[in-house]
């Protein structure tokens with residue numbers, strides 16, 4: 237866990253990654269150098285053509301060409317043809333090498349972005365549930381997709397071009413120095429000056445990228461929520477209000493993105509304008525030098541050729557910084573995800589389940605609050621004996637589901653102890669505890685996948701085991717009627733199943749894991765009473781001897797328990813069996829008493845809700 241809040245993806249991390257690809261990067265840079273060496277001399281053929289061929293002042297160039305060409309081609313047309321052939325060869329060679337070097341760079345950049353993405357995926361498994369609840373899946377989604385893409389673009393395209401552009405500008409300056417040291421020096425001084433002003437301009441727009449990202453994050457979070465709730469919004473006829481709100485947020489993105497886009501474009505163009513002014517000045521100086529010094533007409537053609545040659549690379553170099561601002565903002569956001577608070581995972585020092593077939597649970601003076609200002613569980617003490625069925629009842633908001641969250645370690649008690657088989661949960665570690673527990677929730681999470689995958693969640697089970705679990709969960713008849721059976725796709729969040737079928741699928745999933753401790757949190761609330769009663773009967777053999785915690789409002793789910801705890805305002809106020817509690821004055825009697833007497837006699841699976 238990163239406790240010192242230092243960015244995790246920082247320079248030294250990147251350098252370590254880059255070092256792992258040293259050979260590829262060295263190869264890429266060598267290729268870039270060869271490509272530059274091939275392309276930089278092309279404008280030098282100009283003075284050769286103009287001075288030696290067109291103006292008829294033969295010198296070293298013609299001498300060399302005479303060695304290559306047969307005597308019959310020692311003519312201006314022959315020389316021009318040879319120069320043309322050479323230029324084609326050099327340009328093609330240089331472009332092919334550029335392709336090769338960018339291939340090397342993409343190999344490295346894609347691997348580095350894959351590593352960042354993997355690091356983030358690893359982190360997803362560690363982030364505390366509270367952080368997920370506050371940040372929202374939309375923003376996490378944005379980090380994993382958009383931010384990584386920005387970084388990928390920066391490393392892949394910008395950096396690979398950076399090497400070539402930098403080398404080209406440097407090579408050009410060297411040739412200019414050789415042609416005329418004053419011109420070379422001029423170009424060497426102009427470039428840093430332009431880059432300095434361009435950085436100054438760039439620093440004025442970099443915060444706009446962050447603003448754009450924030451708008452995008454807000455939009456994405458809301459979009460995910462609206463899409464998840466679209467059915468209910470449509471049913472409540474409120475869809476248009478939410479879609480309108482999304483449009484407003486899209487409009488914010490438009491404004492913020494527009495600000496960054498035009499201002500960074502303007503800053504880029506102003507920087508380039510500076511360069512062009514230097515360029516024009518350079519041209520004037522070069523022409524004056526033809527008049528006042530020994531620069532030849534051919535050489536001035538070469539100088540102008542080099543100026544054009546530099547334009548593209550200089551533009552690329554200036555663009556790198558704007559691309560860097562986007563990448564830096566993305567990196568900051570990625571780091572903020574990597575720095576999110578992690579779930580508390582004590583290191584396991586003992587495993588009390590190895591020697592014991594069943595699980596008992598004890599809570600002693602447990603205090604818990606989601607927000608420090610409001611306690612949800614207060615000095616809660618209760619025991620769930622091994623192999624027994626225990627029910628937890630209480631009014632809505634009394635803390636029943638919160639207690640389950642603490643049992644599976646999703647949240648941590650602020651004080652008090654939770655023990656399994658007389659061993660403190662912190663000594664056992666929650667990975668081991670979760671191996672013993674299966675939780676069935678009221679709204680089970682289902683994936684847009686086959687029934688089989690939703691049942692097994694990736695574990696290996698043969699079809700007989702699956703059908704056995706489906707049979708106990710009272711779902712085999714339903715699946716039998718589907719043409720694709722276990723391979724039926726159930727749609728997003730299991731939309732092709734009814735609420736009750738989804739709950740039974742989740743129960744079948746629990747049965748397959750063969751847990752020692754079963755937690756049923758309103759697990760059968762969507763079933764009709766007859767199906768629920770059949771299900772309870774079918775499961776009774778499976779549950780016999782397993783510790784079971786039932787959280788329910790329905791009497792039919794509660795009354796089968798060996799022990800019932802009544803929870804009021806985060807504390808146990810009554811304990812006993814159904815019969816005992818009915819005879820005690822208190823919340824249980826108030827909630828179930830009369831209704832039970834009236835309805836319970838006629839139907840054992842009576843449904844009573846409060």
Ligand SMILES: Nc1ncnc2c1ncn2[C@@H]1O[C@H](COP(=O)(O)OP(=O)(O)OP(=O)(O)O)[C@@H](O)[C@H]1O
Nearest residue numbers: 369606607612630631632633634635636637638639
């Ligand atoms: N993730 C959360 N963040 C902040 N507060 C929460 C969170 N979950 C629950 N609460 C609060 O904790 C209290 C207890 O909620 P809990 O879900 O445990 O009640 P419950 O007894 O299971 O209710 P129900 O029978 O309606 O499911 C409620 O006041 C609720 O507002």
